[in-house]
Amino acid sequence: MASKALVHRPSQPAFRSAGKSALLTLPVLLWSLLMFARPFADPQASVKIAVGIATVFMVTLFFMMMRTWSTYRWRRYFFVALGLLFPVGFIHNVMVMRGTMGIPIEEMIAGRTPFCFIPIPLLILPAALTKTLVFPGSILPHGGMSGGGMAAMAGLWLAATIVLGKGWCSYACFFGGIEEGMAAVPTRAKVKKIDPRWRYGPWAVLLVMVLLSLALFEPAYCMWLCPFKAVSEYVAARDKVGMIQNGIFVVLFAGLVIALPLLTKKRTQCAFFCPFGAFQSIFNKLSVFEMRIDKARCTPCVLCRNACPTMSLTPESIGRGETLMSCMKCGACVDECPKDAVVWHIKGTDINMNPERARLMFLYAAWALAIPFAGSIIVDGLATILHVFV
Amino acid sequence: MKLPTAKLGYTAAGVTVFAALLVPFILWGSFTKAFAGLGLHVDEVYSGGPKVRTIQLAGYAIDVHRPVTPHMLQSEKPFVQLDWRPAKALPPHISDVVDVDGDGQPDLRVEFDVLEDAKAPLRVNVDALNSHYESMRDVGKQKFSSLIVRVDDAILVRVPLASK
Amino acid sequence: MVGVFRLGEALLLGLASGPACIASCGPVIVPSLLAEKTGFRISTRYLGVFLSTRLTGYLLFALIAWQLGTMASLPETPRSIVFGAVHLSLAVVLLWYAHAVGRQCSHGCAGSELVTIGMPGKRGVPGAAMLGFLTGISLCPPFVAAGVRAAELSSAAAAVLFFAVFFLGTSIWFVPFVGFSCIRRNEAVITVARMAMVLIALYYGYLGLSMLSGRKLYG
Numbered sequence: 047m048a049s050k051a052l053v054h055r056p057s058q059p060a061f062r063s064a065g066k067s068a069l070l071t072l073p074v075l076l077w078s079l080l081m082f083a084r085p086f087a088d089p090q091a092s093v094k095i096a097v098g099i100a101t102v103f104m105v106t107l108f109f110m111m112m113r114t115w116s117t118y119r120w121r122r123y124f125f126v127a128l129g130l131l132f133p134v135g136f137i138h139n140v141m142v143m144r145g146t147m148g149i150p151i152e153e154m155i156a157g158r159t160p161f162c163f164i165p166i167p168l169l170i171l172p173a174a175l176t177k178t179l180v181f182p183g184s185i186l187p188h189g190g191m192s193g194g195g196m197a198a199m200a201g202l203w204l205a206a207t208i209v210l211g212k213g214w215c216s217y218a219c220f221f222g223g224i225e226e227g228m229a230a231v232p233t234r235a236k237v238k239k240i241d242p243r244w245r246y247g248p249w250a251v252l253l254v255m256v257l258l259s260l261a262l263f264e265p266a267y268c269m270w271l272c273p274f275k276a277v278s279e280y281v282a283a284r285d286k287v288g289m290i291q292n293g294i295f296v297v298l299f300a301g302l303v304i305a306l307p308l309l310t311k312k313r314t315q316c317a318f319f320c321p322f323g324a325f326q327s328i329f330n331k332l333s334v335f336e337m338r339i340d341k342a343r344c345t346p347c348v349l350c351r352n353a354c355p356t357m358s359l360t361p362e363s364i365g366r367g368e369t370l371m372s373c374m375k376c377g378a379c380v381d382e383c384p385k386d387a388v389v390w391h392i393k394g395t396d397i398n399m400n401p402e403r404a405r406l407m408f409l410y411a412a413w414a415l416a417i418p419f420a421g422s423i424i425v426d427g428l429a430t431i432l433h434v435f436v
Numbered sequence: 437m438k439l440p441t442a443k444l445g446y447t448a449a450g451v452t453v454f455a456a457l458l459v460p461f462i463l464w465g466s467f468t469k470a471f472a473g474l475g476l477h478v479d480e481v482y483s484g485g486p487k488v489r490t491i492q493l494a495g496y497a498i499d500v501h502r503p504v505t506p507h508m509l510q511s512e513k514p515f516v517q518l519d520w521r522p523a524k525a526l527p528p529h530i531s532d533v534v535d536v537d538g539d540g541q542p543d544l545r546v547e548f549d550v551l552e553d554a555k556a557p558l559r560v561n562v563d564a565l566n567s568h569y570e571s572m573r574d575v576g577k578q579k580f581s582s583l584i585v586r587v588d589d590a591i592l593v594r595v596p597l598a599s600k
Numbered sequence: 601m602v603g604v605f606r607l608g609e610a611l612l613l614g615l616a617s618g619p620a621c622i623a624s625c626g627p628v629i630v631p632s633l634l635a636e637k638t639g640f641r642i643s644t645r646y647l648g649v650f651l652s653t654r655l656t657g658y659l660l661f662a663l664i665a666w667q668l669g670t671m672a673s674l675p676e677t678p679r680s681i682v683f684g685a686v687h688l689s690l691a692v693v694l695l696w697y698a699h700a701v702g703r704q705c706s707h708g709c710a711g712s713e714l715v716t717i718g719m720p721g722k723r724g725v726p727g728a729a730m731l732g733f734l735t736g737i738s739l740c741p742p743f744v745a746a747g748v749r750a751a752e753l754s755s756a757a758a759a760v761l762f763f764a765v766f767f768l769g770t771s772i773w774f775v776p777f778v779g780f781s782c783i784r785r786n787e788a789v790i791t792v793a794r795m796a797m798v799l800i801a802l803y804y805g806y807l808g809l810s811m812l813s814g815r816k817l818y819g
Contacts, residue, residue, distance in 0.1 A: 081460065151577050152585045154482055155592065173476055175619065176507060182482040185472055194468075201467030205459045209452055243791045250795030257630055258803065261623040263479065263507040284578050287810075334448040394445025407449045414456035508623040 060114075067112035070406065074108045074413055081418040085425055092436045096428035100421050103127070108413055117377030117405065121216060122226055128420045129223020131427025133277035138430045140279050143191055148282030154182035158190035160279070161199045163219075165268050167252060167325040168259040180263050191279075202419065209411050211333025212326045213375040215316060217412045220423055221274045225315050228307035229355060235311040244318045245357050245372065252321035267321055273298035317356040317372070327371045334393050335408040337379060339367045343387035350379035350388050367397070375408065480504040481580050484517035484592065489538060496525050499590075500536055503597060504581075512581040513596040516569075518546065521590035526550045530591075536569070544569055546593055548584055560584035562595050570596040606753070610762045613749070614769015617742030621770040624742075625654075625735050627803070628690065631796035632731055633780045634789055635701045636715060643781035646714055647774060650732035655767050657736020661747065662763035666756050684811030686738045691805035693717065693734060697727040698797040701790060742770070 061067075078101045086097045107120040114120075140147055149159055161183040172180045179185070179196065186195040193199075206218050215222055251271070258266035269281065270291055276299035283289045298319075306314035316323050330336075339350075344364065351359040358373040369379070379388045389401035390408060455463065477483070484501050491498040499519040506512045516536055520526055529549050536543040548560040562572040570582075572595065577583040584593045629650065636642050696717045716724025746766045750759040783789060 077457075151580070151583065152587050155484060155580075155585060156587045157478060157483060172507070173474075177474075177476050178479050178507065179476050180479050183478065185476065185478065195472075197468045197472040198464075200471045201464050201469075202459075204467045204471075205455075205463040208463075209456045209459065243787070246788055246791040247795060249788070249792040250799060253631065253792060253796045254627065254799045254803075257623075257627040257800075261509045261627060263481075263510045290806075334445060334452055392445045392449045394441035394448070396442065399442060404449070407453055411453045411456040414453070415459060418460045508620050 062113050062115060064113065067109055070112045071105060071109040073410065074417070075105050077414060078105055078417050078421070081421065082425070085422065090429070090433070092432035093425065093429045095432055095436060096425045099428055100425045103424070104413070104417055104421055108409070111409060115402070116381040117409065118381045121376060122230060124416065124420070125216065125223040126227035126230070127223065127424055128220055129225075129227060132220040132223075132423050133427075135423060135426035135430050136278050139426075140191060146282065147279045149279055150282050151284065153190065154281075156190065157182065157184035157188050158192045159183045160191045160193050161196040162278070163199055163203045164272060164274075164320075164322045165259075165265040166200060166203055167321065168255055168265050168267055171256060171260045172263060175260075178263075180259060181265050181268075206415055206419075207326065207329045208332075209415055211335070211375070212323070212330040212371075212373065213333070213335070213408070213412055214326050215320075215323055215374040216376040217416045218420060220420065221277070222313060222316055224277065225303045225307040225313050226355065228304055229311045229313055232308060232311060235309065237309045240310060240312070240357065242357060242360060245370075247318040248316075248320050248324035248327075248372075251319055252324040255321050270294060271298060273303050273315060273319075275299075276303075311355075312357065313355040316374070323372070323374075330371045330373065333375075335375065335404065335411075336391050336393060337369045337373055337375065338389055338391040338397050339364055339369075340387045340389060340397050341365075341367050343385045345385060345387075347384070349382050349384065353378045353382035375412075377405075380405075479507070481506055481510060481512050484519075484594070487519075491534065493532070495527075497521060498532065498534060500534075500538075506581075512579060513570075513599070515581040515594045515596045517592055517594045518544075519590045519592050523550065523554070523586060523589045523591050526591065533565070536595075541566070544595060546595075548591070548593070550591065554586055558584045558586060558591065560593055562593070564595075564598070567598055570598050572596075603758075606758070606762060607765045609749070610746070610765035611769045613742070613746055614766040615772065616769075617745070617766075618770050618773030620742045622773050624738075625774075627800045628694070628731050628735055629774075629777060630780075631793045631800065632694070632697055632715075632727060633777060634783065634785070634793035635697070635797070636728075636785075638781065638783070638785045640778065640781040642714070643778050646726075646728045647777055649714065649726050649728040650735075651771050651774060653729045653732035654736035654771075655764070657733045658763050658767045659760050661737050661743070662750050662759045663756055666751055666753065666759035680811045680814055683738060684808045686734055686808070687804045687811060688808030690731070690734045690738065691801040691803075691808060693727065693730045694797045694801035694804065697731070698794040698801070700724075700727060701794050701797075 082097045082101050086094055088094065088097075104124065107124050110120045111117055137147060144150070144153065153159060159182045161181060165181055169179055169181060172178055181196065183196045184192045185197050187193065187198075188195065203214075206214055210217060251267070255267040255271070268275075271294065273295050275292075275295040280292055280295060281288060283292050298315075302315040302319055306312070344367075346361075346364050348359075348361070348364070351357075351361075351364065354369075354373075355376065355378060356372055356374055358370040359379060360370065363370050377390075380390060382388075389397065390405035391397060391401060392399075392404045392407070395404070481504060485504045486502050487499045488502045489500050491500065497520075499521065501517040501519070503514060503516045505514045518534060518536070520530060520532075527550065529547075531545070531547045533542045534544045534546060535541060542565050544565060545563040546560065547562075548558055551558065557576055559574050559576055560572060561574060562569075564571045572582055575582050575584065577585050580594070582594055582596050584591065586592075633643060633646055636646050697715060700715050700717045714726040714728055717727045717730065746763060750762045750766075753759045753762060
């Protein structure tokens with residue numbers, strides 16, 4: 047009797063039928079057409095072409111996720127594209143508006159510093175105690191590079207976190223794709239043995255940055271440690287301290303985002319350093335989607351643990367049948383498992399209850415967010431490149 | 437007990453997918469308005485504090501802001517910001533005596549050249565006429581609490597308050 | 601009556617300075633308290649040791665401030681050297697503390713209740729004591745404000761009393777730290793605490809070197 051039990055991938059064909067895959071992709075296609083309609087109305091040919099490319103790209107990736115039953119590889123293409131194209135569009139806009147990647151003090155005073163999501167946890171305590179936002183931006187749009195304002199980024203963060211939990215780090219973060227791309231370059235890791243205690247690094251950085259942000263009343267991570275200033279913007283050095291701060295971010299970018307991912311094939315900045323990632327881990331508890339391990343089927347071969355880009359699987363967690371709270375829902379472990387023991391799962395349901403349905407529901411949610419937001423960044427970056435030629 | 441929790445789980449998952457669809461249309465805007473309505477303000481060390489009065493002069497005005505006191509262990513000194521606006525109407529050289537606190541007594545003499553190139557760096561000399569303020573000599577824009585910068589169509593001067 | 605007024609002023613100044621004191625001492629207290637063992641008794645003991653040596657530092661500072669007159673009369677170079685050395689010492693103690701936590705855990709231990717630095721076990725000095733004393737003599741704006749007021753008083757005893765009452769006002773703000781006793785210490789918490797101590801030590805080391813090189817810290 048056919049049951050609602052898990053449909054084993056080994057008993058399925060290697061590929062889902064093209065027709066069924068297309069049917070499952072249809073909602074994503076319709077959503078893309080809806081979300082990209084407005085950017086497509088832009089009169090510039092470069093933007094129109096960029097929208098077309100982005101639409102085909104996102105829809106094709108989803109189609110391949112359906113066709114091949116796998117997630118990680120296709121999601122990675124999207125994420126790397128996001129990570130590479132964000133700096134293209136952003137730096138171009140910065141250069142057009144200001145002529146420099148260095149934020150001059152005038153822009154900080156005018157409240158025109160763009161606000162990214164990473165300082166959000168650092169602002170909470172000072173705001174709670176003094177109703178003050180320790181960031182030189184604007185709450186609402188204020189022209190220049192202020193973009194949609196701090197309230198808009200906070201609103202987007204909250205909305206996306208409710209939907210994705212720490213899936214933000216796999217579908218929304220416009221920085222992580224760079225190191226994910228670097229990690230994908232070598233065929234094998236040169237450094238295989240990593241002390242698992244480094245996984246606690248993001249929590250230590252979060253703790254220290256929260257305390258220092260409150261003490262110094264400034265966004266301490268942005269001022270001192272953020273490696274992604276190398277691909278966005280930084281405070282123009284006005285004195286020796288500024289030069290030291292800028293030197294630090296260059297070193298951190300070279301180490302954590304370029305070199306270490308190449309050596310370890312891990313997302314080292316995300317796994318061992320990013321304080322926002324630690325903060326987002328808290329919201330994984332609220333998310334209804336998770337990865338689980340069916341202990342009855344697990345051998346354990348620990349291939350999932352080796353595949354995880356953020357070391358979110360340990361022998362102990364595998365024994366409990368779950369990932370750690372740092373899991374970014376990238377799907378690498380599920381795709382790697384030869385026994386289909388690692389599965390997508392909806393909390394409250396039986397572990398054997400149709401994991402493909404759980405994966406589909408998560409991917410619909412994730413792609414619904416990725417298309418308008420990450421998609422618009424991809425369009426912007428592509429349009430910037432195409433504008434040179436068109 | 438498995439079936440009810442499974443139903444709950446699938447319901448929550450369905451709501452999550454639905455929420456994702458609502459984000460661009462409703463949720464993002466609602467959350468943005470909620471954050472904007474929290475009554476927070478950007479740190480006055482950056483923004484300069486609210487404007488409290490305007491001194492009208494011939495052809496231009498000086499906006500006086502409320503003095504800003506740093507929080508916690510901020511390394512900036514307390515300061516007061518003065519805005520000369522509109523910048524395009526300013527004479528080539530400014531030498532103004534300013535009554536900052538509105539008590540009828542002069543507090544500062546501020547001198548700076550207004551350069552044609554809006555992006556050119558400015559320098560300011562400030563003579564404190566009483567003990568409440570600090571004098572500044574040939575100051576540019578090194579620190580938030582003592583600087584001269586051009587922002588849009590105004591020239592901002594920040595003068596540190598003397599420590600007691 | 602004048603004395604009572606002064607003490608009232610000291611208490612109010614301490615209470616008003618509490619948030620700044622928390623912000624200033626928080627980077628030192630939070631990770632080191634997290635590195636101690638779980639339990640209300642341990643956390644209370646830690647805070648007791650920390651605050652009592654902090655008081656010692658305060659009172660020593662009060663005496664010096666009264667002897668030298670106002671803070672402003674102390675030339676900047678010696679002031680920078682003294683406080684630069686204090687910050688560097690804080691950095692060294694924090695690194696030592698982080699190392700000692702690892703040693704304490706690995707030895708399992710019949711040692712003292714609190715993490716000790718220096719000699720192992722009961723022969724060492726509780727890290728909380730050294731951190732408390734160093735934060736007690738390090739310069740922060742509320743401290744300067746209290747120092748200026750204390751230096752204006754007529755006698756050393758009055759200055760010491762002023763600082764003691766100021767200390768009481770600030771210390772009330774430290775009571776909630778006892779809540780850290782609820783956090784169960786496991787490998788994750790201890791490792792985070794040790795890493796945090798190293799990061800903060802780097803920051804204090806940078807501050808200390810900046811001061812020693814003559815860069816102004818406040819204003």
